[in-house]
Amino acid sequence: MKRMKKLAALLLAVMMVCSMALMGCGAKLDPADQVIGAMYELALRDNATPLKDLLGFESEDDVRASIMEDGGENGLLESVKAQFAAYDVEVTDEELQGMIDSVQSMLAKLTYTAEITEESKDKTTVVLKVNGFSMQEIQDVMVSTQESEMAKLTEEQQMAIAGGDTDALREFVVNFMTEYMKNVAALEPAAETTDITVECEKLKLDVSGKEKVAWLPSDVNKFAQDVENAVFR
Numbered sequence: 001m002k003r004m005k006k007l008a009a010l011l012l013a014v015m016m017v018c019s020m021a022l023m024g025c026g027a028k029l030d031p032a033d034q035v036i037g038a039m040y041e042l043a044l045r046d047n048a049t050p051l052k053d054l055l056g057f058e059s060e061d062d063v064r065a066s067i068m069e070d071g072g073e074n075g076l077l078e079s080v081k082a083q084f085a086a087y088d089v090e091v092t093d094e095e096l097q098g099m100i101d102s103v104q105s106m107l108a109k110l111t112y113t114a115e116i117t118e119e120s121k122d123k124t125t126v127v128l129k130v131n132g133f134s135m136q137e138i139q140d141v142m143v144s145t146q147e148s149e150m151a152k153l154t155e156e157q158q159m160a161i162a163g164g165d166t167d168a169l170r171e172f173v174v175n176f177m178t179e180y181m182k183n184v185a186a187l188e189p190a191a192e193t194t195d196i197t198v199e200c201e202k203l204k205l206d207v208s209g210k211e212k213v214a215w216l217p218s219d220v221n222k223f224a225q226d227v228e229n230a231v232f233r
Contacts, residue, residue: 030054032124032200032215033114039217040114040128042067043227045107058208066206088166089173102181106133109189110231117197124215128196131189132231138184145180194230198223 038050048060057063077096084091110131118125149172153161160168200215217223 029202029213029215031116032119033116033126035215036126036128036198036200036217037112037114039067039223040112040130040227043224044110044231045104055205055207055212055214062208066208084173087173089170091170091174095174095178099177099181102178102185106185106187107231113193122202123218124200126198126200126215128198128227129193130196130227130230131191131193132233133187133189135232137187138232141183141187142180145183146176149176149179190233194233196223196226196230198226 034054035051038054041047041050042063048057048063051057051063051067052060055063057066077093077100080096080100081091081093084096112128112130114126114128116124117127152175153172157168157172161172199218201218202213203216204211204213205216206212
């Protein structure tokens, strides 16, 4: 459960800091519902294309550099690798990418709609309707996968792990996480949706070296947390 939450947080905690300051009106802004939908794509699926196309960034790297807390320097693969390293478990890039691919295929099943419900000169409210996955089902998959992988261990392997053999531990953890991610990816999202109400303001951000004003969440940390809570219920 903890590992799944950490991985979800890695996919979802983008902390979109954008040199935020109020800007005078005048120029026509991109529709707030489209911006919020694009931010959902970036936050949940690490998909920078919608924001790039909508706001006029020159590249997806520029989107991440402007929007993400770390400037996009720490890629998803490196971030997940660091999580394993914290447990003294080394994994190859290929193994990690397989796990990430499984999670991304899971998240690709999710759908959303965004609708402007209130709009004024300085503030706009967007309601994001999203479906998501049951955390109870995810936990059940974790337990069943663990039991299945433990049952595959020979007595010799169990003794090696218990004795602190790092190679034996690494093999078990990698096998477990690989199967766990595959099994989680097979889950289907719930049909019912959750509403996320997003209060937006006119804020400035750097768009490939040019300052641009856009409707952005007044509280980006809350936006990321609300998405996580709605997607993993």
